[in-house]
Amino acid sequence: MASRPSDPPGFPARRAALRLLDAVLRQGLALEQALPRATQGIERADDRALAHAIAAETLRRLPDLDALIDSATRQRLPDDAKARFALRIALVQTLALGTPPHAAIATVLPLVEGGPRKLVHGVFGALTRGGATLPEVPALPAAVAERWAMAWGEDVAAAAARAIAVPPPLDLSLQRDDAEKPEGVSLLPRHLRREPGNVTELPGFSTGDWWVQDLAASLPARLIGRGTGVALDLCAAPGGKALQLAAAGWQVTAVDVSARRLARLHENLARTGLEAKVVTADLRQWSPPAPADAVLLDAPCSATGIFRRHPDVLHRTRPQLIADMAALQTALLDRAAGWVKPGGTLVYATCSLEPEEGEEQLGRFLARDGRFSLDPVQADELPAGIAPAAQGWVRTLPGMLEAEGGCDGFFIARLRRDS
Numbered sequence: 001m002a003s004r005p006s007d008p009p010g011f012p013a014r015r016a017a018l019r020l021l022d023a024v025l026r027q028g029l030a031l032e033q034a035l036p037r038a039t040q041g042i043e044r045a046d047d048r049a050l051a052h053a054i055a056a057e058t059l060r061r062l063p064d065l066d067a068l069i070d071s072a073t074r075q076r077l078p079d080d081a082k083a084r085f086a087l088r089i090a091l092v093q094t095l096a097l098g099t100p101p102h103a104a105i106a107t108v109l110p111l112v113e114g115g116p117r118k119l120v121h122g123v124f125g126a127l128t129r130g131g132a133t134l135p136e137v138p139a140l141p142a143a144v145a146e147r148w149a150m151a152w153g154e155d156v157a158a159a160a161a162r163a164i165a166v167p168p169p170l171d172l173s174l175q176r177d178d179a180e181k182p183e184g185v186s187l188l189p190r191h192l193r194r195e196p197g198n199v200t201e202l203p204g205f206s207t208g209d210w211w212v213q214d215l216a217a218s219l220p221a222r223l224i225g226r227g228t229g230v231a232l233d234l235c236a237a238p239g240g241k242a243l244q245l246a247a248a249g250w251q252v253t254a255v256d257v258s259a260r261r262l263a264r265l266h267e268n269l270a271r272t273g274l275e276a277k278v279v280t281a282d283l284r285q286w287s288p289p290a291p292a293d294a295v296l297l298d299a300p301c302s303a304t305g306i307f308r309r310h311p312d313v314l315h316r317t318r319p320q321l322i323a324d325m326a327a328l329q330t331a332l333l334d335r336a337a338g339w340v341k342p343g344g345t346l347v348y349a350t351c352s353l354e355p356e357e358g359e360e361q362l363g364r365f366l367a368r369d370g371r372f373s374l375d376p377v378q379a380d381e382l383p384a385g386i387a388p389a390a391q392g393w394v395r396t397l398p399g400m401l402e403a404e405g406g407c408d409g410f411f412i413a414r415l416r417r418d419s
């Protein structure tokens, strides 16, 4: 895997980009999960970042890149053909990332050494000489466009496509009302939105006055509000919601199965000076010592609501994955429900745009557990531009707050256990 001295300059990053695309598109892995292995042996952080940027942009633009490739080949290249992968990588660099054509193709041709080099060179040359461009609004993969149009309407699918092309803004959650912070726009108390940029250089980072958290992702903990009792943050890593609960006065126990992801929570607790008990455990086996006043379950899901930052979800979320995730959520929700004190609060959230992981999951839960009822969210608990659903839950969708920079797709329900 290590770079070889004979590798042409720039080639290891492209080879890593190819490995990343292979991991996502053929093996169904998450881009972030594939990164360490795909970039193994690449010493420079810049080159690792370049490999990630090429792969992520290819995934944002995949249907459009493939349409261009298909328009220039007499026989359609199979989806998993190496020549198609090489062409995607060369074209995305030239048409979306500003790499001059000669550099884009020179660094990609070694990927098809001893194979369809001539074909790749010819198709790339024909397209770039012919003035090929990518559309301003990327196309969603057909299966995703169809699924989201069916669930939410054509307008929302169109807004999702528009959102792919725009880098999401940087949202910060502030620890206190008087937190030290950079310039920005506030859409809710203790929230600040600004252009994306280098986070660690901003005022208030080193003093731990804020942490990065999408506005929609901050809603589940906001709906629990302030309190002094015990709050369980289930599926807590990397920990934005645990930090919010701790800042709101709760005695937080944060549980997650992933020690690697919890390391980020430990770093954030150290940086912010906030306190939480952190437990590494599988919630299907773990139980708390006593029921809690508030329980937040931010359940594992297809994560299709965070497609702007993680475009791999657009391509690897098949119906079976959604069904598997929904089954895991059902198991975790039933366990979490058993840990809520009478009269206590349970918030269920997923960063998914699939009703099976949100509305339908909640409907099934309420039908089988008569102890819980919805505690309807009020309009004044949400930013202007996001209204609670008539049923009392919150559903954030592409197109909401679009003029302000948008937000992730979330489903959030606040439930009260009868006393």
Ligand SMILES: C[S@@+](CC[C@H](N)C(=O)[O-])C[C@H]1O[C@@H](n2cnc3c(N)ncnc32)[C@H](O)[C@@H]1O
Pocket: 234, 235, 236, 237, 238, 239, 240, 241, 242, 255, 256, 257, 258, 261, 281, 282, 283, 284, 298, 299, 300, 301, 351
């Ligand atoms: C949506 S993420 C949580 C994000 C987090 N709440 C935050 O605000 O930063 C879902 C989490 O569920 C965790 N998870 C998945 N299956 C689990 C299980 N069986 N037990 C505990 N945690 C689990 C994953 O490791 C992942 O960190």
